[in-house]
Each structure stands twice: as C-alpha cells, then as structure tokens.
Amino acid sequence: MxxxxxxxxxxxxxxxxxxxxxxxxxxxxxxxxxxxxxxxxxxxxxxxxxxxxxxxxxxxxxxxxxxxxxxxxxxxxxxxxxxxxxxGDDGSVRFAAIEPIASQKLASVIADFYKTRPKVELTMEVSGSKSIIDRVRTSELDFGICSAPAANLMLEFEPLIEERLGVMLHVNHPLAGQVSIAASDLAGLTVLVKEPTCVYRELWETTLCPVGQRPLNSIEVGSFYVIQQMVKAEFGVGIVPMYSGLELEGYSVIRPLSDLNAILGIGIVYKDKHLLGKATSLLMNAIRDACVKTKSHSE
Structure with a gap:
C-alpha cells in the first residue's frame, strides 16, 4: 500500500x-x-x-x-x-549559561523567543563554564554561553561580550563614594568571592596575583544572589561582574576595579553549526542580537 x-x-x-x-x-x-x-x-x-x-x-x-x-x-x-x-517553529533546544548573564541578559531573550515559538521545547540550565563546555563537547547540550573553551577541545566559540570585575559595596560603605576601587583598598576587608570553579573567581585570582595583594579575609559564596544579600546586610564586599542589575537600589552599588585588568570574554560555544537545528540557530541569533544591542547602548 x-x-x-x-x-x-x-x-x-x-x-x-x-x-x-x-x-x-x-x-x-x-x-x-x-x-x-x-x-x-x-x-x-x-x-x-x-x-x-x-x-x-x-x-x-x-x-x-x-x-x-x-x-x-x-x-x-x-x-x-x-x-x-x-x-524553527517546533523541535527542541537544550542549552546552558553561566550566571549572572543567564538572569541579567538571557531571561528576556528566552521569554520573547518562546512567545513567538511556543511549540519549541526549551531547556535552559544554569551552570559553570567547565561543566557547560564538557556537556557541549559530549552533545548533551546544543550550545552554551560561557567563557572560551580550551583550543584542544575543538569546539567553536563566538565571543559575545567582555565582562569586567567590580566590587559590590553597601551604599553606606566608606568606599562606596569612590568612582573606582583599587586592589589595595580591599586590604583588611572581608571579601566575598565565588567558589574556585567559577570563572569569575579564577579571573579575580589570576589578575590579583601580579599585584601581590591578596585579601587576608575572604569567604567563598556559591551564589551571586547570596553575595548580594550579604552585602545588603553590611557583611563584607563582593567581587562580582559589572552588571547594574546586580545592584540593589538603596542598598548596594558596584564600582569598577581601577588597577586590575580583570576582563573576561563570554560567548557562544557549540560543536558544529551543521548539526544545529533551525530553532537552535534562531535562538542563538536572538542571543547574538541582544548582546550586540546591549554593547551598542553601553558605548
């Protein structure tokens, strides 16, 4: 038949x-x-x-x-x-992104994408760069938003934005009135940093070491939100990327580090563009466009 x-x-x-x-x-x-x-x-x-x-x-x-x-x-x-x-109006997309770009930049992009393509099955995870890169390499994820993978992993990487480290302080902190913070200003303070596997923690340590000044009193905190809340409670200062959305109006501000070249490249990592579905490609384009608009506005 x-x-x-x-x-x-x-x-x-x-x-x-x-x-x-x-x-x-x-x-x-x-x-x-x-x-x-x-x-x-x-x-x-x-x-x-x-x-x-x-x-x-x-x-x-x-x-x-x-x-x-x-x-x-x-x-x-x-x-x-x-x-x-x-x-690209159906199918599935599974990807992951690091914080805080996931909440600060991607949440609205995902919402807009899903409104126009409600039949696409979307799965967005929040994880660390190393885990994301490993899972993209094994095809568990279609793509990731994270720091650049090692060259020997043979993955594609498209830079999206450059992030700078800053210091989150309570608005009443003596350093909050400064335009920028020097590494020497942090001596003797309780510094809240992310866990060792976090790329921002790695960036913090690799840029601070040449200066020769490492805060004596640092506390590892596994969440930027928790760092935000601890600063709000006037307990320590946080090392965070420069996102205005992380500031709590009336409670905290973020100031750039003036004497450290603490810059981290964040981008899209994927295995092979020819293996990506149409919906995946369209979502990646939407993320690219959003990052380009954000960059042009900041300039």
Whole structure:
C-alpha cells in the first residue's frame, strides 16, 4: 500500500463516488480507478461494490477506511511537525549559561523567543563554564554561553561580550563614594568571592596575583544572589561582574576595579553549526542580537 492510494481510497469512501474523489484530488478519473484497483489487488479483497455510477463500500473497505483515516491524519501531523521543525517553529533546544548573564541578559531573550515559538521545547540550565563546555563537547547540550573553551577541545566559540570585575559595596560603605576601587583598598576587608570553579573567581585570582595583594579575609559564596544579600546586610564586599542589575537600589552599588585588568570574554560555544537545528540557530541569533544591542547602548 502507498499513501497516495490510501488517500484516494479515503476520498472515494467519504464522497461515495470515484468522480467526486477525482475532482477533489485533481486526478483524472482513470487514475482514481487504477489506484483503487491496485490497492484491491495488493490486499486481495474487494473494497467496493459498483452500483452504476455509485460505489458501495464492503465490510473490509469500511474497516480499512477507519484505519486509513487515522493513519492519514497521523501522516499529516508528521508532515506538519517536520515542516515546523525545518522552519524553527517546533523541535527542541537544550542549552546552558553561566550566571549572572543567564538572569541579567538571557531571561528576556528566552521569554520573547518562546512567545513567538511556543511549540519549541526549551531547556535552559544554569551552570559553570567547565561543566557547560564538557556537556557541549559530549552533545548533551546544543550550545552554551560561557567563557572560551580550551583550543584542544575543538569546539567553536563566538565571543559575545567582555565582562569586567567590580566590587559590590553597601551604599553606606566608606568606599562606596569612590568612582573606582583599587586592589589595595580591599586590604583588611572581608571579601566575598565565588567558589574556585567559577570563572569569575579564577579571573579575580589570576589578575590579583601580579599585584601581590591578596585579601587576608575572604569567604567563598556559591551564589551571586547570596553575595548580594550579604552585602545588603553590611557583611563584607563582593567581587562580582559589572552588571547594574546586580545592584540593589538603596542598598548596594558596584564600582569598577581601577588597577586590575580583570576582563573576561563570554560567548557562544557549540560543536558544529551543521548539526544545529533551525530553532537552535534562531535562538542563538536572538542571543547574538541582544548582546550586540546591549554593547551598542553601553558605548
């Protein structure tokens, strides 16, 4: 059985006439007759009894019509889904991003994308750069937003933005009134830093070491939100990337580090663009556009 013959058969049963089926399907009447004859020969049964110009469906034909109708609807659904996936209106996208870019820049992009493509199954995770890179490499993730991977991993990396480290301080802190903070200003303070696996912690330590000044009293905190809340409680100062969205109005401010070249490149990492689905490519484009707009506004 082929699908064209089943489609012709379904039309003949539904319309009760070969000629009407031919008109609907835009076939020649002889084509309809030939397809039905081939279908009957393939099944070894008569599907119709001819009654003049009308056709009456046999018992076998009635059963086949029920099954064929379900099958044709399923095929139609399959065709539509495949078409939607090819257009980026269906399918699945699984990616991950580091904080705080995930919440500060990507949340609104994801919301806008999903509003226009509600059938796409989106999974967004928040993780560290090393974990994201490893999972992109093993194809668990379609792409990631993180720091650059090592060259030997053979992954594609497109830089999006450059982030600078700053110091989060309570508005009442003596240093809050300064335009920028020097590393020497932090001596003797309680400094809140992320865990050792965080790229911002790594950046902080690699840029601070040449200066030769390492705060004596530092506390590891696994969340920028918790650092934010601890600063709000006037407990220590936090080492964070320069995002105005991390500041708490009336409670905290972020000042740039003046004497440290603490810059981190963040971008899109993926394995092979030819393996990416259309929806994935469209979402990556939306993220690129959002980062370009943010960069142009900051300039």
């Amino acid at each position: 082929d699908l064209r013959a089943l489609k012709t058969f379904e039309a003949c049963v539904r319309l009760g006439h070969f000629q009407k089926a031919a008109e609907e399907l835009q076939y020649a009447p002889s084509t309809v007759t030939l397809q039905i004859q081939r279908l009957e020969a393939d099944l070894g049964v008569s599907l119709f009894v001819r009654d003049g110009k009308r056709v009456i469906v046999t018992e076998a034909g009635r059963w086949l019509h029920r099954e064929a109708s379900v099958l044709l609807k399923s095929v139609g659904s399959i065709r539509q889904t495949v078409s939607d996936i090819a257009a």
